[in-house]
Amino acid sequence: MQDPPIHETDPWRWHLALAAIFAALCANRLTIPSQPFFDEVHYLPAVRYLLDLSHATNLEHPPFAKQVIALGVAIFGDNPLGWRIMPLLFGVLALFSSMRAMWFATENRAASVLTGMYIASGFMLLVQARIAMLDIVMAGFMLLALWMCAGAVRENETARWRLAIAGVALGCAMASKWNAIPLAMVPGLTFLVARLWAGRRRPFRSERGWPIRGMSLMEASVWLGVVPLATYAVTYWPFLFFDQVPGNPSGLIALHMQMLDLQQQTLDPHPYQSRWWQWVSNTRAIWYLYEQADGAQRGVLLLGNPLSSLAALPALVWCIWAAWKDKRRDCAAVVVLYAVSLGMWLIAPKPVQFFYHYLLPHCFAMAALALATERLRQRGERLVPWALLGGSLALFSYFYPILTAARLSGEYSFLVWAWLEGWR
Structure with a gap:
């Protein structure tokens, strides 16, 4: 007789606790600086015009993330709290969703909790959750969609409502920033490839087989194709009411041609611009702030955790090996998501790129590190897993003041x- 398989219990309480701690860390000094900093100077005017529907601006980006930020301003006022409260909430949503997605992908408690700890201590999510920029809204919706998709694959009986939420979230992610478009295609393409690979007689109507039993490819195309596109289109509703839209586009297609031209325009070199290999190697940071602000010298530095960001690279290589050798779909999923989200920047026509474009690839890299760390733990290793996690948390504590605009001792404090x- 064989013992029944052990099924770990859902660690949702751990996920909630980590998300709450992360929210508290993000909220500390959230309203400092009290003036707009870095790219807030571009997005906040667009938010104000959106609230009074007077003038469409910042047309190079889709409108929904600005609508989300505008909601915070409408509730809490045109002040630092109103500007940054919604990015904070979407940062917490991104963290919580990443842990839930990993749980459904692996049913491994430790892997899901490690994912949250590595992402929370990885610097990038924290910094982006404290500034009124578009990327954090996109990341929150994208990771929510991946959570719902992973849940649908794990619990097929819940697939319809989960994929409905995923479809809306994918549309909102694309409508927040176009960076999400390649990733938004992954769930639908995965379903398509899986059903065609199975070689069913009626691949479009068959409801048998992976990834979701009881759902046909035709139905999945509605949730993962039609719903995202419809949601994306609906987010452009303000353009029906703006008093003035530059260029006077004749419709949604003309507007998108104009947006694409703006994305590809030649810009002057920026002192903080960088390329993908510098993001991967964590060798080019961005100072979002370094000046006298609110009565003290303060700084906000965007970079990756020096330990976990580099440790994630061999972890990704291991994930490739495990996906091929052990047929681990969780490892394969992390590698595909990382490759797609980073790979677009290898071919993107955008001439000036920045480290914050690495936000989503960084989250997937941290997920790969979590899977590798848990595998080491399962093999009986103790020193390396604890050194990776403990070292990452220690570095997070050390860098926390410069990630959150703390009061610094003087003009040259950045050298610490x-x-x-x-990084200078």
């Missing part, structure tokens, strides 16, 4: 954290 020339 600017270890590399590319």
